[in-house]
Amino acid sequence: MLDIKFILNNVDVVKQNVLERYAEADIDKTVSLYLQLKQKRQSLRNKQHLINEISFKINKNVDAVDVEKLKKEATQVKEDILILKEEIAFIEKAYNQEMLRIPNIAAPEAPQGRDETNNIAIKFFGKPREFNFVPMDHVNLGKKLDIIDFDAGAKVTGSKFYFLKNEAVLLELGLTRYALEIAIKHGYTPVTTPEIVRDEIIVASGYSPRNSNSQIYSLNDGERSLIGTSEITIGGYMSDTILNEKDLPVKISGVSHCFRTEVGGGKKNKGLYRVHQFGKVELYQVTHPEKSVEAHEEMLSIEEEFYQSLGLPYRVLLMCKGDLGAPAYKKYDIEAWMPSISDGGDYGEVTSTSNCTDFQARRLKIKFKNNRTRKNEFVHTVNGTAVALTRTMLAIIENNQQEDGTILIPKILHPYVGLKQISPKE
Secondary structure (H helix, E strand, O other), rough: OOOOHHHHOOHHHHHHHHHHHOOOOOOOHHHHHHHHHHHHHHHHHHHHHHHHHHHHHHHHHOOOHHHHHHHEEEEEHHHHHHHHHHHHHHHHHHHHHHHHHHOOOOOOOOOOOHHHHEEEEEEEOOOOOOOOOOOOHHHHHHHHOOOEEEHHHHHHHHOOEEEEHHHHHHHHHHHHHHHHHHHHHHOEEEOOOOEEEHHHHHHOOOOOOOOOOOOOEOOOOOOEEEEEOHHHHHHHHHEEEEEHHHHHHHHEEEEEEEEOOOOOOOOOOOOHHHOOOOEEEEEEEEOOOOHHHHHHHHHHHHHHHHHOOOOOOOEEEEEHHHHHOOOOOOEEEEEEEEEOOOOEEEEEEEEEEEEOHHHHHHHHHHEEEEEOOOOOOEEEEEEEEEEHHHHHHHHHHHHOOOOOOOOOHHHHHHHHHHOEEOOOOO
């Protein structure tokens, strides 16, 4: 969340940011609720001070009439305190709800725009392959090679679920191990995280687990949900901590499954491109506020290193303000070339990386001891995807298919997968 002091001192700036990000936030209402809350809290402190004074007088006074009068006054003050606490709880709930609607301030260089059509391609790597035969999509290749079974996934769980089989399992595990090796090389500590998280951690991370636009699977107990990304659990892992400045940055790479309710039809969203469950290796940094911009660029370079080594053509997008996501100050996406997601092929998202500045750290309560100011200050958080497994497998399968149906495994993955190719079954 934003600092309320920043909001109060920059009301017009925050209002303009809300407009440019197409967020549903009411800054005037938020400020009004904050001022009401501030006034009620001061009244409560005054009443609590008064009750202490009355108690002191009762203990010191020996006149029975005066003591009785003071006791009646104390009873009334206690009733006032109870009413104030109820009012504060009501206003505080409304205030917190409004604060959650306010997105992070967007970077000045983030393009104007409402959605993905306004994102700007800032870099291209490689050229889309020109096939000398009619390429198949990964759904049909997966069926032909007996490595992906969508029909069984639908039978067992529902649409947009799947079984990986045979060499596809080895490819998924190999990609995971390779992504982790790159992360470790760059100083990230590997962890596996829980895949169920308290809703309060989701909210503190800047997401809404139960609104109408949420992509999160909520569990029946009403307090926990399945994770959509291990960014959330890693943030929770770091919550309520005060770090030494010398220990920054903290770098963590999280391995988990991710669960999302997102839906979408059409050619672009079929097969592995948009599923409800997938594996992911996440990158997460807790940084000094002065280092988050540098950390964000470094994270993008790690993602590029990974996809360049796979030989997959891709482009890097700078996300527009309306497509950033509430916690992000600045965000990049990498989109790999996928031959089947539209007629003639197109680019499809495989990773993203976001600088969330102190937006998540404030509610997660992640601080560091600043050696210069001698104060505890909020860190910045930066997150990114080392590999989203299903979409990366899609890109490898489709880009590396041969005319006889064989899939060539990228050379860098040979020792991790244990195979050089996936061949049609006899």
